[in-house]
Each structure stands twice: as C-alpha cells, then as structure tokens.
Amino acid sequence: MSYAAALESLHERAGELHGLPGQPRQKFRLEEMRALVEALGHPERQFRSVLIAGTNGKGSTAATLSAILAAAGYKTGLYTSPHLSRVNERIRIDGQSISDADFARLYFRVDDVAGQLIAAGKLPAHPSFFESLTALAFLALSEAEVDVAVLEVGMGGRLDATNVVEPMVSVITDISFDHMEWLGDTITLIAREKAGILRRDGVLVTLPQHPEANQAIGEAAAELNVRGVSAADYVPPPQRATASEAALRSRYSLSVLGEQIEVDSPLAGAHQQRNVALAIATAVELRDHHGFEITPRAIAEGIRHAEWPGRLERITIPGCAPVLLDVAHNPAGAWALRAAVSALESEMPRVLVFGCMKDKAIDEMAQILFPLFDRVIVAPLASPRSATVEELLHAAAKIGVPVQGAADGHEAVRLAWSTVPGPALVVVAGSVYLVGEVRPGLMERVRPAVAAR
Numbered sequence: 001m002s003y004a005a006a007l008e009s010l011h012e013r014a015g016e017l018h019g020l021p022g023q024p025r026q027k028f029r030l031e032e033m034r035a036l037v038e039a040l041g042h043p044e045r046q047f048r049s050v051l052i053a054g055t056n057g058k059g060s061t062a063a064t065l066s067a068i069l070a071a072a073g074y075k076t077g078l079y080t081s082p083h084l085s086r087v088n089e090r091i092r093i094d095g096q097s098i099s100d101a102d103f104a105r106l107y108f109r110v111d112d113v114a115g116q117l118i119a120a121g122k123l124p125a126h127p128s129f130f131e132s133l134t135a136l137a138f139l140a141l142s143e144a145e146v147d148v149a150v151l152e153v154g155m156g157g158r159l160d161a162t163n164v165v166e167p168m169v170s171v172i173t174d175i176s177f178d179h180m181e182w183l184g185d186t187i188t189l190i191a192r193e194k195a196g197i198l199r200r201d202g203v204l205v206t207l208p209q210h211p212e213a214n215q216a217i218g219e220a221a222a223e224l225n226v227r228g229v230s231a232a233d234y235v236p237p238p239q240r241a242t243a244s245e246a247a248l249r250s251r252y253s254l255s256v257l258g259e260q261i262e263v264d265s266p267l268a269g270a271h272q273q274r275n276v277a278l279a280i281a282t283a284v285e286l287r288d289h290h291g292f293e294i295t296p297r298a299i300a301e302g303i304r305h306a307e308w309p310g311r312l313e314r315i316t317i318p319g320c321a322p323v324l325l326d327v328a329h330n331p332a333g334a335w336a337l338r339a340a341v342s343a344l345e346s347e348m349p350r351v352l353v354f355g356c357m358k359d360k361a362i363d364e365m366a367q368i369l370f371p372l373f374d375r376v377i378v379a380p381l382a383s384p385r386s387a388t389v390e391e392l393l394h395a396a397a398k399i400g401v402p403v404q405g406a407a408d409g410h411e412a413v414r415l416a417w418s419t420v421p422g423p424a425l426v427v428v429a430g431s432v433y434l435v436g437e438v439r440p441g442l443m444e445r446v447r448p449a450v451a452a453r
C-alpha cells in the first residue's frame with residue numbers, strides 16, 4: 001500500500017480532540033493501546049526510553065536531549081507531536097525522519113493487526129490517530145534497533161498512548177493551562193495527569209514551578225517512592241540579551257560534570273533555558289545511573305546542534321521583512337513570546353500573523369500578544385478545530401489594535417509584507433498548525449537566495 005493511502009487512512013482516525021457529527025467523543029484509555037502493542041510483539045520493550053510530559057517545553061526538551069545522546073555516539077530515536085509540515089517528522093532516527101515507504105509499511109501493519117483484534121473482540125474500534133502513530137513509532141524505533149528513544153507525551157500523561165513504555169527516567173516540564181476539557185481546570189488536576197508518567201521507585205527530572213504543580217507532582221512522587229532530580233543547577237541566572245541574540249540563539253556558560261561548557265542553543269528565549277536545563281539534567285542522570293557514556297563536550301555539542309524549528313525561529317528573505325515563527329498556542333507560550341519580542345530593542349514596526357484553535361484561550365492570548373504589535377492579521381487554520389476569522393477579529397476588537405482578516409496563513413504573511421514594505425518584523429504565532437502551514441513556503445524562498453550567493 002502507498003504512502004498516500006496510509007495518510008488517507010490515518011486521517012480517518014483523527015478526531016481525538018473534537019467531536020464528529022453523529023459520533024461520540026474519543027475516550028482515552030490505555031487498555032486498548034496495551035492490547036495493540038501486545039499483538040505487535042511489544043515493540044516498546046525493545047529499546048530503552050525517556051518519557052517527557054508537560055504543558056510547554058516538552059518537545060524542546062526532547063529534541064535537545066535526543067541531540068545530546070546522538071552527540072555522545074548513541075543511535076537515538078525521537079518521537080514528538082504534533083508535526084509542523086509532514087507527519088513523518090514525528091518519528092526520527094538519529095535526526096532523520098523515517099521514509100515514506102517505511103511509514104506506509106508500518107502503518108498498514110498496525111492497521112492490519114488492529115483489524116484482527118477488532119474481529120476477535122479484543123478491541124472495540126480502530127485505534128485513534130495518535131494511538132496508531134504511537135504504535136507505528138514503537139515499531140520503527142524497534143526495527144532501527146535504537147540504543148535509546150526519547151518520547152514526548154502527546155497530551156496529559158496518565159492516559160496518553162506513550163505511557164505504555166517503562167522509561168528509565170520520567171521528565172516533567174513546565175505545567176500551565178491547556179486542554180482543560182480533558183485534563184482538568186486547575187493546575188493541580190493538570191499536574192496530576194502529567195505525573196501519571198511516574199513509575200514506582202523510578203526517577204523524575206523536573207524544575208520548581210507553579211506551587212500547585214510542585215505540590216501535586218511531589219505528592220505523586222512520594223506515593224510512588226520516586227527519586228527526584230532537580231535541573232535547577234543548570235538554569236543560568238537572568239541575563240539581558242541583545243536584539244539579535246533574543247531572536248536567534250541562547251548563549252551562556254555552565255558548569256556541567258565538573259567542567260565549564262559554553263551553551264550555544266538555537267532555541268532562543270529565557271523559557272528555553274529551562275528546557276535545556278532539563279535535557280542536561282536528564283543526560284547527567286543517564287550517565288550517573290544508567291551506564292551512558294556522556295561527556296560535557298557531548299552535552300555542549302548536542303545542545304548546539306539541536307533542531308526544533310518553529311520556536312522563535314527567525315527566517316530572513318531578501319527584499320522582505322524578516323519573519324519570526326513561534327508555535328505559542330496557549331497563554332504560557334504567549335507570555336514567553338511576549339518576553340522575547342519585548343526584548344527586541346528596535347523601533348521597527350511589528351506585525352502579528354495570528355491563528356489558533358477555537359478551544360484555546362483566544363481572548364487571553366490576544367490580551368497578552370496583540371498590544372505589542374502595530375497591526376494584527378488573523379487567519380483560520382486548516383483544521384476543523386480552527387477558530388474562525390470572525391472569532392479572531394472579535395478578540396482583536398476588544399484590544400483596539402488595527403486588525404484585518406486573511407483567507408489563510410499564506411495570504412496573511414503576504415498582507416503583512418505589503419502592510420509594512422520597509423524595515424519591519426513579522427511574527428507568526430498562535431498554533432503549530434499555522435507555523436507549519438507557512439514555514440515550507442518561507443523556506444522555499446530562502447533556498448534560491450542562499451544558492452545565489
């Protein structure tokens with residue numbers, strides 16, 4: 001079966017987070033996922049793993065840790081979600097997405113096994129989009145015989161499909177409000193769901209954060225006799241970044257494993273320093289307690305070469321205003337983006353291209369971000385969960401900033417460029433889907449300019 005057929009079938013499984021007409025909403029359970037991986041021969045048991053949960057920063061932490069492990073010489077798998085442009089991006093072996101052929105072959109293996117389980121009465125229905133992808137990822141990582149896999153939880157933790165693995169280390173990044181309909185409407189409830197990735201007598205790497213989250217995670221860890229590891233020693237003191245540094249990279253010195261290293265991360269912003277710290281602390285834990293040979297040099301090299309696009313990513317195209325991409329999709333992410341944009345010491349006009357899901361805190365994100373910009377251009381996303389242009393215009397009207405609508409993200413960027421033809425900054429934010437929609441076209445415009453140099 002073809003890659004196109006696999007994608008078509010996979011997208012028929014979508015709908016975990018929104019209802020379809022005449023169909024009940026998805027109920028999250030692990031029993032079905034456990035039955036599926038058992039029928040597949042338990043591929044998730046064929047490699048060692050690190051499991052990372054949290055509201056914001058878990059993807060950045062996972063990408064940085066994966067790069068550190070690869071720099072240390074280990075064959076490393078990485079499973080993240082969602083993707084920016086192509087679904088294959090979610091499953092990487094030593095930094096490379098799996099091939100279309102492997103994706104299709106493994107998808108239909110999962111689909112065939114699921115069909116057999118349904119026929120035998122062992123599954124009530126086909127696995128969801130995310131369950132299918134997670135099982136596919138486990139097969140790909142097992143076949144590749146990776147030394148270690150870094151796995152990002154999709155949503156929550158306790159009932160997430162990734163939570164069928166037995167991780168060497170569990171990592172919890174910063175927790176804030178998101179997916180409240182599913183995870184609860186308080187930080188305490190959300191933190192308890194995230195803490196579902198902890199294992200009895202296991203290890204947790206985390207950082208001090210919101211007091212309610214600290215308490216909920218601490219209680220869960222104490223109940224399971226989990227050993228806690230704080231990454232606080234690897235967070236640098238607050239520092240003022242220059243305009244170029246704030247938009248491009250994070251640079252600072254740290255003492256790691258008794259040596260001074262120079263952190264040079266492509267993940268910019270003070271919030272990313274916490275994610276890098278979590279990756280470093282996890283790498284040190286793997287070295288000290290799980291037999292991994294990881295040196296300070298490998299840690300520095302891995303951080304320097306980590307790839308996680310769409311996070312304060314600046315794209316410069318000759319003849320156009322530079323574009324800053326950031327997938328900020330909830331209030332905490334919006335605050336982090338606001339801090340980074342505010343640090344830009346520039347008098348240039350700023351234009352925001354914004355789109356988000358209708359189940360997000362639209363008004364709150366608008367209040368955080370919109371006042372920083374001279375103009376806002378809103379656009380719908382290519383998703384049934386997208387907020388409409390009318391809903392986004394209504395949110396902007398409450399702020400009082402000049403605003404206009406666009407048919408999609410591509411048109412929104414073109415309008416932003418035409419609105420400020422001179423020196424300016426265009427920021428694209430609000431959703432992974434929006435950044436993923438516009439980024440490929442921007443990169444295509446960058447490549448000819450680079451080739452012509």
